Amino acid sequence: MVAKVPESHAKKAKRDEALAEALTVSLKEKKAKKKATRKEIKARGLKYAEEYAAAKQAVIDSTKKARSEGNIFVPEGPKLVFAVRIRGINGVAPKERKILQLLRLRQIHNGVFIKLNYATLRMLQRVEHYIAYGYPSLKLVKSLIYKRGFGKVGKPGAWSRIPLSDNQVVEANLGKFDILCMEDLVHEIYTVGPHFKEAANFIWPMKLSSPKGGFSKFSKLKHFTEGGDAGNREHYIAGLVGRMV
Structure with missing residues (x-):
């Protein structure tokens, strides 16, 4: 049965x-x-x-x-700037401190990509004693994003810093802007595309190292045109940032 x-x-x-x-x-x-x-x-x-x-x-x-x-x-003319903070908080006036916060340069050796226009140029000039900035080449943009790129993932107040080691991280957060991979992200930043703001904000402020060989004595206190390191370095920004990546 x-x-x-x-x-x-x-x-x-x-x-x-x-x-x-x-x-x-x-x-x-x-x-x-x-x-x-x-x-x-x-x-x-x-x-x-x-x-x-x-x-x-x-x-x-x-x-x-x-x-x-x-x-x-x-x-x-250049449309993109890479700025890196080279001096700490000692002696920073309230207005300059606020500008550094708006530029997301809160810590020494932090670096960010900034869209160059009249407003941002005035801001950079106001705080140029505390930062070094210039116009990055495609090679430098790629090097920074691939080597020091981290994504800001999550919600306000609970952000997570995730390494950009997988295209899926980029697609999950920027896919709605048709940015699906690292090359899309590099292209959007380098060409200052229509969704540059979203792409730049997605990239966590880059934590760079102290430059190889260090800064010379008092060089951070002098403008680049006077033989120092601060201020607008134009296309020579690669020389400094290359030693910090």
């Missing part, structure tokens, strides 16, 4: 079978999505590389053309 299987057991077996089938389908969909995402990321990386090369070549061509015509080619 064949033992009768209880109805509850039969229902449980049927439910487990349905769950297993759904899990298999879900895993297949996730695998296909990851494959498509990797393909999209690779395509974007190639597109950005072509865009950077084309922009560089356009400047070279315009310079040659202007020279051949007896003119001078003036390239477009």
Whole structure:
């Protein structure tokens, strides 16, 4: 005589079978999505590389053309600044202290990307005795984000500092702005794209090291144009920040 299987057991077996089938389908969909995402990321990386090369070549061509015509080619002004704090809190006046807080330069050797406009330029000039800043190259932007990049994840009052070691961290927080990977993030920062504010705020203020070889005596008290380290270094910011990464 064949033992009768209880109805509850039969229902449980049927439910487990349905769950297993759904899990298999879900895993297949996730695998296909990851494959498509990797393909999209690779395509974007190639597109950005072509865009950077084309922009560089356009400047070279315009310079040659202007020279051949007896003119001078003036390239477009910088749109991006990288600022790093090089002095502590001693002797900082209240207004300057507030500006440093607004720029997210609360600690010594903190560095941030800033969109350059009239307002931010005035702020930088007001606190230039406490910071060094300049116009970063693509190489420097990539180096900073890949080596010292951390994301600000969570909610106000409960932020978490997460290393940018996975594209999924970027996609989870900036995917709604069509920023899916590290190369998207680099491109948005370097080109000062339409969602620069969200991208820059997502990046935690970078904690840099003391520069190799250190600062020379009194160099932090002098402006860069006077042989010191403070103030606007323009394209020479890479020399200082490169020793701090």
